[in-house]
Amino acid sequence: MLSILTHRKAGGLNMFEEKSPTGISQAEVERLNEEQRKVNEIPFKSQDSFLDFELSVIFAPAENNNAFSNVHNDYRQHTGEPFEPTQNPFPLDVFPAKVQQIINETNKCLNFPIDYMGASILYAVSVAIGNTHDVEVQRGWQERAVLYIVLVGKKGAMKTHPIKWALKPIQERDKEKFNTYKEQLKEYKTALARSKSEGTDPPEKPVPLQMLLGDATLESVQSVHDANKRGIGIDVDEFRSWYKNFNRYNSGNDESFWLSNWSLQPLRVNRKTSDPIFIELPFISVIGTIQPALLNDLAENRTEDGFLDRLLFVTTENQNMPYWSNKEVNQDRLTDWKTIISNLLQLELTPDGDYSIRPKTLKFNPEAKEILRKWQRSNADEGNNSINDDIRGILTKMQQYAIRLALCLEMLRYACIENEAKEISPDSVRGALKLVEYFKNSARRVLTTISNDSPLERLPANKQRLYELLPETFKKGTGVAIADSLGVKDRMFGYFLNDKNLFKRVKQGEYEKLL
8 A cells, every 4th residue: 555745835835735544543643743843943054955855755665664765864964863764675676687686596595685686786796797897977087887885684584605606707717827937937938048058038927817815914905906907805704804914014094095096096016125016997896794893893994094984884684594495406506607707897998098998988979978977966965954974975975886886787787698797777867866875865764773883782691791780880809709600710800900991990999880
């Protein structure tokens, strides 16, 4: 059953009227109006632009509260409270029919969550495109398909397998290239020995052309990319291990490198022990997985510099460990996916001089550009009216992601033999904007998790109980006795007391709880 709500303005207030007696109850409408009155009492920079927004007609199933989701979103955003959508289905329809079949079949046969598989396919497409194509927004402003994706889920929630499945055709290409490199290396060694005996110039040493890397050092990433100007992908099973290793092996700022790479800034590396590196068009996409309990750790000191804003978070409703299925993925789907990625990998780089490349540039057709511009104005208004800096930062980066995702979808249609990749179509833009809305809602979910997360909630049950039983202020001996009654050893209790998020040392041997 559908319920239709219309928006009107009366006495300076935005109000809602129910137009269908068979839809949402009058009590629900009154509750919505009460929420709206609260919004009108909130001072923010451009109140009129928010109060006058046109919510002319909303269609939603009467059995849920989705009809109110936009209003609740704005209300909670403007009060500074992160918003967690109750439902955020992945927009599967943005993909070509062949890709939808692949995602549905891996979901049915392999239990891959649709959200995770859809995001993994976007990532694989991003890497396969690399620097072969870019998209021009305005003269002098081009975007490429670089994506930073993080799959968020509990242990056993099937985060890793979809990534491996989607990347398999690229992994196979890497294997073929490596085998070719090994043969070339044998020939090189033979030719080198001959040149030494004959006193001729040594041959040029071959380099492996690799597209995918795991949790590698920054120096390795830069060297591999220098050999492969097309672009590379970083696949880190545990996203935490990746960012925790920033600056581990050098005194530089790894995080600054990844910020610049996302922004498509030229890569310059000067080392004392090796030749300098200059990559005019860096292309490094990143994907990884993380557990919800580690999101606070990821966010620590990474909201102000914009690192968190650059991440496309993927969340899914079902976090249960699935039962194994007896169904097998149809061989046609495996063949289809390999063909799709192969079609992208066969795209050639256009040389630009001896050491540079020049991507083939696609432009938005007029209708597509107007759709994008209209959305951008709406997105900018949402960001300008927000009093939550975290939300504002996400909305800013989503404007670039809308462009990059449109390029990914257009090239994916090309790989599925649905177009000739001559321009960005309206369908690709509409699909990209659906994806952006999905990723925006996922980001809000993550922000809610981060803001609501307590250091206490991340502890095992026995330590939560121990914390509860400790007095507000206590001597260490008292704490040791309580810990011992719960089976927590003295040494472990000592480590527990050192957690500055939980305890404050008042004086020698005396502590105060902070939560």
